[in-house]
Amino acid sequence: MSERPLQGKVVVDLTTALAGPYATLLLGGLGARVIKVENPDTGGDASRNNSPYLTADGLGVRRQDADDMSVSMLVRGRNKESVTLNLKDPQGREVLADLVRAADVVVENYSAGVTARLGIDHEWARELNPRVVYTSISGFGAQGGPGSGKAMDTIIQALSGVMMTAGAPGEPPVRFGLPVGDLVAPLYAVIGTLAAVVQADRTGRGQHVDVSMLGALTSLVACEPFDALEEIGLPTRTGPTVPRLAPFGIFAARDGWLALCAPTNSFAHGALRAIERPDLVGDPRFAERDGRVANAAALHDLIADWARDRDVATVCAAFTAHGAPAAEVRDPRAAVRDPLVAQRGEVVPLADPRFGTVAELRATGVPIRMSDSDTTLDRPAPRLGQHTEAVLGELLGYGEDRIEDLLKAGVL
Amino acid sequence: MSERPLQGKVVVDLTTALAGPYATLLLGGLGARVIKVENPDTGGDASRNNSPYLTADGLGVRRQDADDMSVSMLVRGRNKESVTLNLKDPQGREVLADLVRAADVVVENYSAGVTARLGIDHEWARELNPRVVYTSISGFGAQGGPGSGKAMDTIIQALSGVMMTAGAPGEPPVRFGLPVGDLVAPLYAVIGTLAAVVQADRTGRGQHVDVSMLGALTSLVACEPFDALEEIGLPTRTGPTVPRLAPFGIFAARDGWLALCAPTNSFAHGALRAIERPDLVGDPRFAERDGRVANAAALHDLIADWARDRDVATVCAAFTAHGAPAAEVRDPRAAVRDPLVAQRGEVVPLADPRFGTVAELRATGVPIRMSDSDTTLDRPAPRLGQHTEAVLGELLGYGEDRIEDLLKAGVL
Structure with a gap:
C-alpha cells in the first residue's frame, strides 16, 4: 500500500464549482499531487461560499467563524493543496507558467473561450510543456455551444434526454436531484486524462482532452437503444413497473x-x-x-x-x-450509511481540518478498490492559499523574497 | 491522429451483458486491442440474443437470418475482436493463460466468486503475468454482497438512494429507464484500470481493481451532501421545480x-x-x-x-x-440526434458489418475529444468467434494443427 497509482504526477487544478473539482478529487485520491489554483480576489473557489458550513456547533446555514468551511469544499477539497494566484495579473500568469512546466496534467472548467482570453489555453501550455495533458470540461465542448451556453446541470439533463427515461407517458419530465450532468462529465474527463497520460508516458507528448457535459450525458443515454426499443413496441417510459x-x-x-x-x-x-x-x-x-x-x-x-x-x-x-x-x-441518508459501502470506503466520514472526523457527515470516496494501492481521500480540504508558500518554495524553487514581493503585489 | 492513447495495450475481455462490455468498449475506443472471449457452448455474450435485431429489412423483434446481430451487440461489440473459448475445459484455461501472458489488462464481470471457481481469478492471472491489471466489476464488490447478491440495475438504483432524489415528498420512488447503476460502475472501472496501467508502466507490477455497482452509484449520490442540505431545511425532493x-x-x-x-x-x-x-x-x-x-x-x-x-x-x-x-x-430520440453532439462524435451512426452504416440508428460514442488522437468507435461488432484463428495464430503463435485440434475438441 506504499505507493498510489498516480504517485509522482502533478496536476494543476484550475477548476471551480462541481464538475471540474470532482475530476481532480478523483485524481487526488488516485495519488496525483493536485495543486488547486484559486483567485485571491474573489475568495477562491465559489464552493467555499456554498451554505451549509461546518461550525464549532455543527452544521449551520451561516459561518460562525471566518475559518468555517462549507460542506461543499470539505467534500471536494480533500487531497488537494490550495495556492492563491491572480491569473489576470501578468505576474500571476508567469507563476502559472512555472506550475505548468512542473505539471503532468492541467484541468480547467472555465466557460468556452475564457482560457484563450486569459492567455492560458492549451496552445500556451503546450508551448511551455509539450508533455502536459490539458483537460477541459465545459457545458458544450471547447468550441462553445448554442444560446447563452450556460451549462447548468438541469439544462444539460433536459437536453440529454435523460429526463424522459423516467416517469410514464404523458407525465412531466423527471428532474433528478442528483446532478448527473455535472457528475458524469468529470468521469469521462478523468478517463480521457489518464488515457492521455498513458500516451504521454509512452511518447513524451501530451495533448488537449475536451469533454462536454452535454456530450457526456447524451452519450450515456445513447448506451441504450431507446429509439430502437420503441420502434419494436417497447416503450421506455413505463412508470414504476416494467x-x-x-x-x-x-x-x-x-x-x-x-x-x-x-x-x-x-x-x-x-x-x-x-x-x-x-x-x-x-x-x-x-x-x-x-x-x-x-x-x-x-x-x-x-x-x-x-x-x-x-x-x-x-x-x-x-x-x-x-x-x-x-x-x-x-433515501440518500440511509444509502450512504450502508455498512458494506462504508467498509469498502466508497463513502467515507467527512473530516474537517480543525474538528477532525465529523461522525454525522458522509462524503463520497473513490469507489475503486485496488489490491496493492491506496485510494483513500485521507487529507482534509485546505484553507484558501494554505499551500501557496510551500508550493512556490519547494516545487518551483522561489525564494522567500520573491514570494513576499508577489504577496505584496496582490498576485498571490 | 496516427496513434491512439492506448495503442499497444492488449485487453482480455471476459465480460458479458452491459456493465463490463461498456468498460471494454471505452478501452477499445481509446485504442486498446480488446479481445472478447466468448463461450461457444452458450452462443457467446447473452447480449447477442437481446431483441431487437438488425435484419436485411431493418429492425425486427426476431432474427431473419442466423447472421443478424442484436442492436445490443452492434453497439457494445464495436472495436473488439471475438474469440471463442470454453473456460470450463482445462485446455480452454490453457489458452486463456496464454492470452493473459500477452495481456496488459483483464476485465471480468462474473458474479462474485465465479472466477475463483473457474480457476481464473486475479491470483491465477498474477502468477502468469505480474504486470497484468485485472479489473472486476460486480454488483457488491469482489467479496460478494448481501442476500441473493443479484445486482440488477433497478436493485442497485433502489439501494443507492438515487431514486429518492427525484420526484416530490410522499411520491413513489423514481426509477430511471437509463440503467445508471449498470453504466456508472464501468466508468469508475475504466478510471481504476487506467490508473493501474499508469502504475504498472512505471513499476512493472499490475494489481486487482475491484469496482462494485452499488459502491459506484452510492459514491456518486454521496457527491452531494443530501443529508446536510436536509438538516438545514433544504429538502432534496421538490418535484419539477426547486x-x-x-x-x-x-x-x-x-x-x-x-x-x-x-x-x-x-x-x-x-x-x-x-x-x-x-x-x-x-x-x-x-x-x-x-x-x-x-x-x-x-x-x-x-x-x-x-x-x-x-x-x-x-x-x-x-x-x-x-x-x-x-x-x-x-426525449432520447431527439437528444441523440443533436447536431453538436453528432459533430463531436459523442453519439455516432451505428454500423452493421454486412449492411454498413444504418442511418436511422444511433449509438454511444466515446465522449472524449483529443487534439492529437482518435477515439472513434469505427470497427463494427464481430461475429461470434470471428477472430479466433487470427488471435490464436498471430498473437499466441499457435500453429494451424493446434487450432484445428482445439476446434475439434470443442474448446473453441
Missing part, C-alpha cells in the same frame, strides 16, 4: 418502498411463492414470460396487494428467501 | 416542456422581462433572491401561466434572448 419484464418494478409496502426484479421464470415463480400463491406458478397466465407480459397488470396487482400491508423488511426477506431479487428503496 | 433557486425547474409549454434555471438576480430579472413582466423586476417579492425563494410558488405560477399557451421554441428563445438559461426537454 410490464415487458413482469414482475418488475417498485412496489409500496406498509412503511416504505421496495424494488422487485423477477423477469426470468425462476425469479417469477419464486416471487409467486413468496406472496403465498404457489398455485399460480403453473397458471398459464404466469408460468412463462409471454404470459406474464400479457398479464403484467394482474401480476403486478397481486404483488402490490400482498406487499401493501407488510413491512418492507418482511417483503424483501420473503422474495429473497424464494430467490427473487428484491431490495428496499433507500 | 423553490430555493426560484425561478428554477421544468415548465409545460403548448407542445412540450422546457427547463429554466434562473437563480441569480440577473437571470431572474431576465426571466421576468422574457414573460413580459418587466414591472416585476423591482417588485420586493422578486427583486432579490430571498424574496424569490419566499414567493417561489407565485413566481413559478407566473411563468407557468405565460408558457402554457406558447411553443417550447418561442418560450426558450424569449428566455435566452433575455439572458436566462433555458432549454427544451428532449
Whole structure:
C-alpha cells in the first residue's frame, strides 16, 4: 500500500464549482499531487461560499467563524493543496507558467473561450510543456455551444434526454436531484486524462482532452437503444413497473418502498411463492414470460396487494428467501450509511481540518478498490492559499523574497 | 491522429451483458486491442440474443437470418475482436493463460466468486503475468454482497438512494429507464484500470481493481451532501421545480416542456422581462433572491401561466434572448440526434458489418475529444468467434494443427 497509482504526477487544478473539482478529487485520491489554483480576489473557489458550513456547533446555514468551511469544499477539497494566484495579473500568469512546466496534467472548467482570453489555453501550455495533458470540461465542448451556453446541470439533463427515461407517458419530465450532468462529465474527463497520460508516458507528448457535459450525458443515454426499443413496441417510459419484464418494478409496502426484479421464470415463480400463491406458478397466465407480459397488470396487482400491508423488511426477506431479487428503496441518508459501502470506503466520514472526523457527515470516496494501492481521500480540504508558500518554495524553487514581493503585489 | 492513447495495450475481455462490455468498449475506443472471449457452448455474450435485431429489412423483434446481430451487440461489440473459448475445459484455461501472458489488462464481470471457481481469478492471472491489471466489476464488490447478491440495475438504483432524489415528498420512488447503476460502475472501472496501467508502466507490477455497482452509484449520490442540505431545511425532493433557486425547474409549454434555471438576480430579472413582466423586476417579492425563494410558488405560477399557451421554441428563445438559461426537454430520440453532439462524435451512426452504416440508428460514442488522437468507435461488432484463428495464430503463435485440434475438441 506504499505507493498510489498516480504517485509522482502533478496536476494543476484550475477548476471551480462541481464538475471540474470532482475530476481532480478523483485524481487526488488516485495519488496525483493536485495543486488547486484559486483567485485571491474573489475568495477562491465559489464552493467555499456554498451554505451549509461546518461550525464549532455543527452544521449551520451561516459561518460562525471566518475559518468555517462549507460542506461543499470539505467534500471536494480533500487531497488537494490550495495556492492563491491572480491569473489576470501578468505576474500571476508567469507563476502559472512555472506550475505548468512542473505539471503532468492541467484541468480547467472555465466557460468556452475564457482560457484563450486569459492567455492560458492549451496552445500556451503546450508551448511551455509539450508533455502536459490539458483537460477541459465545459457545458458544450471547447468550441462553445448554442444560446447563452450556460451549462447548468438541469439544462444539460433536459437536453440529454435523460429526463424522459423516467416517469410514464404523458407525465412531466423527471428532474433528478442528483446532478448527473455535472457528475458524469468529470468521469469521462478523468478517463480521457489518464488515457492521455498513458500516451504521454509512452511518447513524451501530451495533448488537449475536451469533454462536454452535454456530450457526456447524451452519450450515456445513447448506451441504450431507446429509439430502437420503441420502434419494436417497447416503450421506455413505463412508470414504476416494467410490464415487458413482469414482475418488475417498485412496489409500496406498509412503511416504505421496495424494488422487485423477477423477469426470468425462476425469479417469477419464486416471487409467486413468496406472496403465498404457489398455485399460480403453473397458471398459464404466469408460468412463462409471454404470459406474464400479457398479464403484467394482474401480476403486478397481486404483488402490490400482498406487499401493501407488510413491512418492507418482511417483503424483501420473503422474495429473497424464494430467490427473487428484491431490495428496499433507500433515501440518500440511509444509502450512504450502508455498512458494506462504508467498509469498502466508497463513502467515507467527512473530516474537517480543525474538528477532525465529523461522525454525522458522509462524503463520497473513490469507489475503486485496488489490491496493492491506496485510494483513500485521507487529507482534509485546505484553507484558501494554505499551500501557496510551500508550493512556490519547494516545487518551483522561489525564494522567500520573491514570494513576499508577489504577496505584496496582490498576485498571490 | 496516427496513434491512439492506448495503442499497444492488449485487453482480455471476459465480460458479458452491459456493465463490463461498456468498460471494454471505452478501452477499445481509446485504442486498446480488446479481445472478447466468448463461450461457444452458450452462443457467446447473452447480449447477442437481446431483441431487437438488425435484419436485411431493418429492425425486427426476431432474427431473419442466423447472421443478424442484436442492436445490443452492434453497439457494445464495436472495436473488439471475438474469440471463442470454453473456460470450463482445462485446455480452454490453457489458452486463456496464454492470452493473459500477452495481456496488459483483464476485465471480468462474473458474479462474485465465479472466477475463483473457474480457476481464473486475479491470483491465477498474477502468477502468469505480474504486470497484468485485472479489473472486476460486480454488483457488491469482489467479496460478494448481501442476500441473493443479484445486482440488477433497478436493485442497485433502489439501494443507492438515487431514486429518492427525484420526484416530490410522499411520491413513489423514481426509477430511471437509463440503467445508471449498470453504466456508472464501468466508468469508475475504466478510471481504476487506467490508473493501474499508469502504475504498472512505471513499476512493472499490475494489481486487482475491484469496482462494485452499488459502491459506484452510492459514491456518486454521496457527491452531494443530501443529508446536510436536509438538516438545514433544504429538502432534496421538490418535484419539477426547486423553490430555493426560484425561478428554477421544468415548465409545460403548448407542445412540450422546457427547463429554466434562473437563480441569480440577473437571470431572474431576465426571466421576468422574457414573460413580459418587466414591472416585476423591482417588485420586493422578486427583486432579490430571498424574496424569490419566499414567493417561489407565485413566481413559478407566473411563468407557468405565460408558457402554457406558447411553443417550447418561442418560450426558450424569449428566455435566452433575455439572458436566462433555458432549454427544451428532449426525449432520447431527439437528444441523440443533436447536431453538436453528432459533430463531436459523442453519439455516432451505428454500423452493421454486412449492411454498413444504418442511418436511422444511433449509438454511444466515446465522449472524449483529443487534439492529437482518435477515439472513434469505427470497427463494427464481430461475429461470434470471428477472430479466433487470427488471435490464436498471430498473437499466441499457435500453429494451424493446434487450432484445428482445439476446434475439434470443442474448446473453441
